[in-house]
Amino acid sequence: MTTELIEYQSYHDQLHKSRSFNWVLVRDLLRFLRKSKFRKSLIVSQYGYKLVDQYFSKLDPQEGWDLLEQVIVCCLDCNQIEKAQTLLNRLVAKFTTNSVRVKRLIGMLYECQGLIQEAINVYQTILQEYPSDSMSMKRQISIYKSQGIHNRAIQLLNTYLQIYMCDFEAWLELASIHINLLSYKSALFCYEEIILNAPINYLFYVKYAEISYSLGGADNFILALKYYTHSLELNSPLDYPEQDHPPTNLPSIYGIIMSIYSFCESSHGGVNKLKDSQVNLMEWAQKQLLDITNQYTPDKKDIVSAFIKLTDIPKKSTTPKDVEQQQPTIEK
Amino acid sequence: MKKVIAQFLCFIGVVVFLHTVYSALQHRKYLRLTDQPFERIPNDIVFECIVSLVIFSWGIINTQILTPIKVSTHLAKKSFDSFAYTPNFTVFKNRGQYINSLLNDN
Numbered sequence: 001m002t003t004e005l006i007e008y009q010s011y012h013d014q015l016h017k018s019r020s021f022n023w024v025l026v027r028d029l030l031r032f033l034r035k036s037k038f039r040k041s042l043i044v045s046q047y048g049y050k051l052v053d054q055y056f057s058k059l060d061p062q063e064g065w066d067l068l069e070q071v072i073v074c075c076l077d078c079n080q081i082e083k084a085q086t087l088l089n090r091l092v093a094k095f096t097t098n099s100v101r102v103k104r105l106i107g108m109l110y111e112c113q114g115l116i117q118e119a120i121n122v123y124q125t126i127l128q129e130y131p132s133d134s135m136s137m138k139r140q141i142s143i144y145k146s147q148g149i150h151n152r153a154i155q156l157l158n159t160y161l162q163i164y165m166c167d168f169e170a171w172l173e174l175a176s177i178h179i180n181l182l183s184y185k186s187a188l189f190c191y192e193e194i195i196l197n198a199p200i201n202y203l204f205y206v207k208y209a210e211i212s213y214s215l216g217g218a219d220n221f222i223l224a225l226k227y228y229t230h231s232l233e234l235n236s237p238l239d240y241p242e243q244d245h246p247p248t249n250l251p252s253i254y255g256i257i258m259s260i261y262s263f264c265e266s267s268h269g270g271v272n273k274l275k276d277s278q279v280n281l282m283e284w285a286q287k288q289l290l291d292i293t294n295q296y297t298p299d300k301k302d303i304v305s306a307f308i309k310l311t312d313i314p315k316k317s318t319t320p321k322d323v324e325q326q327q328p329t330i331e332k
Numbered sequence: 333m334k335k336v337i338a339q340f341l342c343f344i345g346v347v348v349f350l351h352t353v354y355s356a357l358q359h360r361k362y363l364r365l366t367d368q369p370f371e372r373i374p375n376d377i378v379f380e381c382i383v384s385l386v387i388f389s390w391g392i393i394n395t396q397i398l399t400p401i402k403v404s405t406h407l408a409k410k411s412f413d414s415f416a417y418t419p420n421f422t423v424f425k426n427r428g429q430y431i432n433s434l435l436n437d438n
Contacts, residue, residue, distance in 0.1 A: 003409040003411060004413075005413070036414050038414060041428070073422065076424050077422060079432045138420045142420075142421045142422065146424065169421070172415060173421045201407050202404060234404045235404060248408055249408070
């Protein structure tokens with residue numbers, strides 16, 4: 001089993017190793033990026049532009065136009081307006097400006113050139129024709145975001161989310177705007193909705209726990225601890241003992257240590273208020289962290305053991321009874 | 333080492349099974365030649381068939397590392413990068429415009 005990051009790295013290495021232009025490899029890379037949603041705009045605008053410019057006839061025609069759209073957006077992300085313009089002209093020649101997707105790309109080009117009013121006009125004409133075009137609504141929201149008018153963006157996003165409640169990308173966006181404005185409480189609510197949408201994805205639990213930890217306070221530290229443990233239950237390093245890369249869910253092991261430590265330090269918390277199972281969990285997390293470091297990155301052992309020493313909690317005044325318990329337990 | 337043995341046993345299992353098929357066919361042919369009705373397969377062939385099944389299934393289980401049956405297995409290889417970026421909400425007023433001019437100068 002490999003993670004997506006390792007997969008991307010192998011694509012990257014192959015691209016730099018091959019001397020001639022390997023168009024199959026570039027096509028596969030673009031496919032992979034569309035699936036995994038990584039933001040690698042510079043690579044796409046370099047290699048992808050060459051692919052759609054010189055090898056377009058070799059591509060599957062249906063996929064070719066999708067690739068063209070992908071490359072245009074990445075060129076705009078890198079502010080390479082001339083490249084985007086030439087590719088867009090090809091799309092206009094094929095589909096004419098009646099197509100909604102082409103119109104939206106023209107709007108994006110205006111945005112990139114800084115012609116905000118023209119872009120808004122484009123999106124509004126699309127919305128007049130097709131009032132349920134969610135992509136254009138999202139573009140309008142991101143225009144407000146780019147202008148720094150966050151209140152208006154949040155307002156529009158809220159009305160958008162009343163219609164499309166299942167769109168978890170919009171919830172993510174709303175959460176990230178709230179985090180930028182430091183209103184963690186609202187961001188927490190957004191992540192609750194996201195977790196309802198995707199209850200088996202460990203990443204959202206980690207995110208939720210991180211926000212709850214940032215809010216601070218003894219109760220929130222314990223809440224964060226619960227969510228960290230739940231994400232560990234979904235993606236535990238014990239599930240995949242024989243693999244050649246470190247486990248993907250290290251943040252939650254660090255999170256468990258940090259939230260228990262902060263709970264002990266906070267004014268309403270304290271070591272004596274911890275349950276026995278939580279003390280055991282702390283020991284388990286420290287042991288796991290050391291084991292993982294020994295196995296994958298022995299050169300960083302000093303840093304990790306210093307971290308563990310720094311965040312260690314003092315012994316409880318009453319001795320814990322069931323020390324044998326190894327697995328993390330979850331109190332709900 | 334265990335893997336090699338398991339692969340070997342898989343092979344043995346298939347061979348034994350083919351042998352049962354062959355002997356069952358032979359048995360039918362013999363019955364037809366001697367004009368007896370075909371009622372049931374003889375016990376030794378049934379026994380051989382079951383033995384081959386056991387050998388083969390032990391082998392096939394041990395030839396590869398099995399992936400754990402868990403709903404979230406495919407999500408375990410996702411990383412935070414894929415959720416930090418929401419493509420429909422991209423903002424083009426970013427550091428790209430400055431970096432791009434720097435890249436073009438060099």
